[in-house]
Amino acid sequence: MIPLSDSLQTELRELLGPRFSTTAAIRDQHAGGGMHLPPLPPQAVASVESLDEIVRVVRACADHGAPIIPFGAGTSLECHVGAPRGGVCMDVSAMKRVLRLSPEDQDCTVEAGLTRIALNEHLRHTGLFFPVDPGADATIGGMASTRASGTTTLRYGGMRENVMALTVVTPDGRVIRTARRARKSSAGYDLTHLFVGSEGTLGVVADVTLRLHAAPEATSAAVCAFQSPFGAASTVIDAVQCGLPLARAEYLDAVSMRAVNRAFSTAYAEADTLFLEFHGSPEEVAHYAERARSIANENGGGAFQWAIETEARNELWKARHNAGFATLSLRPGARPWSTDVCVPISQLARCIETTKRDIADLPFPAAVLGHIGDGNFHVILLVDPESANERITAQRFNDRLVARAIEAEGTCTGEHGVGLGKRESLRHELGEAVMLMRDIKRALDPRDLMNPGKIFLPDEAA
Structure with a gap:
């Protein structure tokens, strides 16, 4: 890692004043390690407030050959905003007009x-x-x-x-x-x-x-428990294939539901569960909901638990959105490793069931949840950060999950992205197409200054 030149630091301090920082505390806040990857702090953080400041910081860094890592909220899970080669993290979070x-x-x-x-x-x-x-x-x-x-x-x-x-x-x-x-x-x-x-x-x-x-005229939501992941996945597949315009179709397995109940003092059935939402006119919403209830019943679903009022729907979706964090209560002190894949919807039920069989053999807890209406699901592995054996086991599980998704004509990541964590998986998925991506990267960024180390392996981006 090459130190930032004094002249670059002086130039950026003159431009940004206290919004340019090299203090360890600020740099650590922008280290972006993700859940299972180590934090990689930049050498400096530049907080910009306008397009003109972005331009001037980029040009200054380019003149001095310093890497630039764009940063927003820092919520990425595959170390998208870590700085493996140091450089300047450009924080745009103050640009909010x-x-x-x-x-x-x-x-x-x-x-x-x-x-x-x-x-x-x-x-x-x-x-x-x-x-x-x-x-x-x-x-x-x-x-x-x-x-x-x-x-x-x-x-x-x-x-x-x-x-x-x-x-x-x-x-x-x-x-x-x-x-x-x-x-x-x-x-x-x-x-x-x-x-x-x-x-x-x-x-x-x-x-x-x-x-x-x-904005929809009317909205309603429902929770429905199933006897198996296959029944839940099949309900969504059948609903999509018959043209039912679901607004949301979220899946949480029994482990996730147990964590939600523990974290939010709710009383949902601790079973494979669908969270559904319907948008439209009041008449349309009622019709969609009844059709979904009928399809769920045919696939072994229980009674619908409705949330029609805004406050009730917000509580329902709060539970879903925070389910990943709720799983931490299942193993205090564990470090979560969240991974995701996406497959064609026809392959979804089989992929989830096979994944659940793999989970049964793990030496640590794991939960499955996801946006299964478009074939995307996540697995959260609760790994002991002090155990090398558990980290190796988690990596092997992740590799099998990715290979299974790609074999089903799916992708190694439906929404987490590649970052540092899934660079090898991208090659498995797309092969020679990654070399074309590399050629585009070299054409636009021949010195590899923009967020280096992400998507491409080091020998490819050079």
Whole structure:
């Protein structure tokens, strides 16, 4: 790791004042290790507040050959924002303005540091909302960079479908706008979706133009327990295949439900469980819910536990969103290792059942939960951080899970991204296509200064 030059530090201090820091405490807050990977703090943190400051920091770092690691909320799970080569972490979380809102066009442009909850609060009186919900209150720029999705992807899509354009600062300090606001275009390369999911390896996202959606007239939610993971998965598969427009379809296994009950003093059945939500007119919601109840009954589901009022729905989804953290109560002192895969929905039930058999042989607890309406599920392994044997066992389990998903024509990560943690898995999944990604990276960032070490192995990015 090459030390940051005194001249670079002086230049950035003059630009940012106290918003440029080399103190250990600030650097450690931006180390981004993820749940199972070690923290990798940068050599300095630069907190920017405008597009102009992003440009000037990028150009200064480029002039001195210093790596740049874009940073939003720091919620990434595969060490996307760690600094294996040191450098300057560029924190954009103070850039949180809504730059433009066009209700008649159902779109808006926001700075990269705005969080999804803050955006929806801003939209609250417009009749519109931004639907992508990964659980954490992530920044919009970070969600674009990791191609985030979440609980509502089944109906509204993820960031891939809802990002219309980006303003990006390239590694040499150029400012580019990837697209206009037209709902469709055949003009040139699709640069927007080149940067969506690039994990900060191709440039710094400064602002994002988003597609918005009409807030539903009526919403209802339900919880339903099943006798097996196959019954729960089959219910979602059958509902999707018959065209039922589920807004959310979330799965928690019996272990997850036990953790939720313990953490939130709830009394859900400790069984394989679906959390469902329906959007539409009151008549549509009632019709969708009845059809879903009938399909669930055919697959061994129990009675629906309804949550129609806003407060009750919020409590229900609070339990779902925090289920991952709730699992920590099952083994105090454990370090969680959260991994995810995504498979074609026709392969989902078999993949979950096989995964559950693998879990039964583990020497530590593990929970399964996920957005199974689009084939995506997560496994949280509760590993003793002091046990080398448990870490090795967890890695082998993860490798088998990824191999199983890829064999089923799925992917090694549905929404966590690649970062440092799944670089080898990406090669297993896409093979020679990764070399083409490497060529794009080299063309845009020949010195490998933008978020180095992520997606590509060290010998590939050089």
